[in-house]
Amino acid sequence: MTSRKVAKRGFNLDYVMWLFMRLSALAMYAVGLTGLTAALVMGARTQTDLSTLVRWTFFQNPSHVFSSDIVVLDNFINQFWQIMQITMVFFGVTHGLNGLRIVVEDFMGSTIWRTLWRGFIFFAWIFITLVAIYVVLAS
Amino acid sequence: MALNRKVGFFKGLKYKGGGPMWAWVLHRTSGLAMVVFVGLHIIAGFLTQQFGSEAGIAINTIYENDIFQLVIFFLVIFHAVNGLRVVILDLITPLLEYQREAIWLEWLIIMALYSLVIFSVLHDVMMG
Numbered sequence: 001m002t003s004r005k006v007a008k009r010g011f012n013l014d015y016v017m018w019l020f021m022r023l024s025a026l027a028m029y030a031v032g033l034t035g036l037t038a039a040l041v042m043g044a045r046t047q048t049d050l051s052t053l054v055r056w057t058f059f060q061n062p063s064h065v066f067s068s069d070i071v072v073l074d075n076f077i078n079q080f081w082q083i084m085q086i087t088m089v090f091f092g093v094t095h096g097l098n099g100l101r102i103v104v105e106d107f108m109g110s111t112i113w114r115t116l117w118r119g120f121i122f123f124a125w126i127f128i129t130l131v132a133i134y135v136v137l138a139s
Numbered sequence: 140m141a142l143n144r145k146v147g148f149f150k151g152l153k154y155k156g157g158g159p160m161w162a163w164v165l166h167r168t169s170g171l172a173m174v175v176f177v178g179l180h181i182i183a184g185f186l187t188q189q190f191g192s193e194a195g196i197a198i199n200t201i202y203e204n205d206i207f208q209l210v211i212f213f214l215v216i217f218h219a220v221n222g223l224r225v226v227i228l229d230l231i232t233p234l235l236e237y238q239r240e241a242i243w244l245e246w247l248i249i250m251a252l253y254s255l256v257i258f259s260v261l262h263d264v265m266m267g
Contacts, residue, residue: 022225
């Protein structure tokens with residue numbers, strides 16, 4: 001098994017994705033803390049349990065929040081939270097599948113399996129992102 | 140001189156990397172676990188929302204299990220806090236000198252957050 005080929009230093013895909021992993025982590029912190037704060041302000045202090053609080057933190061779409069016991073959901077059903085949710089979905093899914101790519105490529109040489117895995121991960125990325133955005137917009 | 144990469148799983152576990160190594164191992168496994176859970180959850184949500192599918196509901200029922208919640212909360216909190224350590228140490232390089240202290244601080248924060256989770260989950264179990 002040959003070692004993984006490492007690209008030349010400088011501005012290339014590996015560098016861009018390295019930076020993306022850091023920045024998307026910070027972006028997810030920002031969206032998550034916004035959702036958590038807003039949820040606490042809008043009534044989660046007294047009316048809810050841990051799972052619902054986490055739903056509001058990470059996935060602020062109405063279909064999630066419908067499964068909770070909050071009475072007034074109006075504050076959570078608007079375009080602002082759909083945009084927040086789509087941001088979270090995009091960063092989360094991309095971060096996750098790029099992480100999968102990094103782990104997989106640590107165990108692959110430059111073989112046909114790496115190409116197949118890359119193709120699979122690329123299509124999984126497109127598919128899951130589109131499905132998630134559809135769920136957010138349809139709920 | 141090339142690195143010997145033919146190292147088996149159990150031999151790899153004996154590597155004395157200490158705190159940073161275990162953080163790295165846990166970061167990878169928790170990341171992979173979350174890819175599986177979140178990916179399945181998105182697809183299950185789609186199936187339930189669009190078709191009222193039994194399979195979607197069955198997957199989401201697993202997520203409400205108490206043991207599952209304890210595990211997934213640990214993975215998420217660890218991945219988030221460890222990721223924040225990696226981001227801070229990578230983007231502010233002089234701090235790399237304090238790697239060991241950063242890992243101690245990280246575990247303190249994880250324990251504080253996770254004890255809240257344990258309290259909340261146990262509270263729900265006890266109170267029905």
